[in-house]
Amino acid sequence: MSSWTLQPVGRIESCFKEKFAIPRQPGLCPSAEATLHLLPPYDQADAVRGLEQFSHVWLSFVFHETASQGWRPTVRPPKLGGNQRIGVFATRSTFRPNPIGLSVARLRGIETQGGVRLLLAGADLLDGTPILDIKPYLAYSDALPEASNGYADDGSAPMPVRFSPEAEQALAGIALRRPGLRQLIIEVLAQDPRPGYAEDAAREYGMTLYEYNVRWRCDAEGAWVSSVQAA
Ligand code: SAH
Numbered sequence: 001m002s003s004w005t006l007q008p009v010g011r012i013e014s015c016f017k018e019k020f021a022i023p024r025q026p027g028l029c030p031s032a033e034a035t036l037h038l039l040p041p042y043d044q045a046d047a048v049r050g051l052e053q054f055s056h057v058w059l060s061f062v063f064h065e066t067a068s069q070g071w072r073p074t075v076r077p078p079k080l081g082g083n084q085r086i087g088v089f090a091t092r093s094t095f096r097p098n099p100i101g102l103s104v105a106r107l108r109g110i111e112t113q114g115g116v117r118l119l120l121a122g123a124d125l126l127d128g129t130p131i132l133d134i135k136p137y138l139a140y141s142d143a144l145p146e147a148s149n150g151y152a153d154d155g156s157a158p159m160p161v162r163f164s165p166e167a168e169q170a171l172a173g174i175a176l177r178r179p180g181l182r183q184l185i186i187e188v189l190a191q192d193p194r195p196g197y198a199e200d201a202a203r204e205y206g207m208t209l210y211e212y213n214v215r216w217r218c219d220a221e222g223a224w225v226s227s228v229q230a231a
Pocket of ligand 1: 019020021022023024025026062063064065066067092093094100101102103104124125126128129130
């Protein structure tokens with residue numbers, strides 16, 4: 001069979017600066033903002049003419065951070081607690097023969113001055129992700145509410161999130177610069193980003209959102225954010 005060399009049409013600038021704590025699918029964290037910068041020679045207003053009529057876009061992209069790790073025929077999806085093996089093609093795992101991802105994102109706007117930028121929300125993409133293609137999302141064809149989701153069905157309740165007084169104070173101080181950060185932290189932690197395998201229950205975790213380090217841990221009541229500090 002033939003093989004193809006693909007060149008990215010754009011690059012993602014995302015609030016998610018590391019893989020840990022990125023939601024496992026798009027749409028789960030609607031406050032997560034990203035900007036898709038088109039790369040030359042695709043960075044022309046003509047190439048996106050008409051796209052502003054659509055509320056959502058499909059993005060295909062390269063799992064560039066994990067691509068070098070290759071693939072295996074089976075993977076352990078976090079949805080199954082990380083201890084049951086499923087065929088790679090029955091999962092949305094990043095470790096695939098062709099490391100290509102597919103995500104839908106809300107299109108907040110398009111800027112065409114000094115380059116072309118798509119303003120996005122709800123994407124599950126790491127900062128720097130190379131984008132292979134952009135297509136309008138067509139609800140009448142792409143949305144299939146009757147579809148069955150097998151083991152990936154989401155029955156889990158969102159994890160409640162609380163903030164320490166110090167974290168609240170820090171968030172109040174950066175509210176002008178990052179008004180959506182508090183809500184984004186709630187949405188990210190509601191998904192319980194802890195790895196599937198068992199770990200020290202009292203462990204403190206750190207994640208980077210925009211230019212801030214967020215520290216948090218879990219207790220019987222949910223997630224508790226201890227601090228928010230400039231990264
Ligand atoms: N919606 C996509 C991605 C699902 S996997 C699809 O179905 O194809 C989601 C995970 O991909 C996230 O939790 C994040 O950790 C990881 N991810 C996002 N961007 C990535 C990148 N550029 N390289 C490697 N992993 C990435």
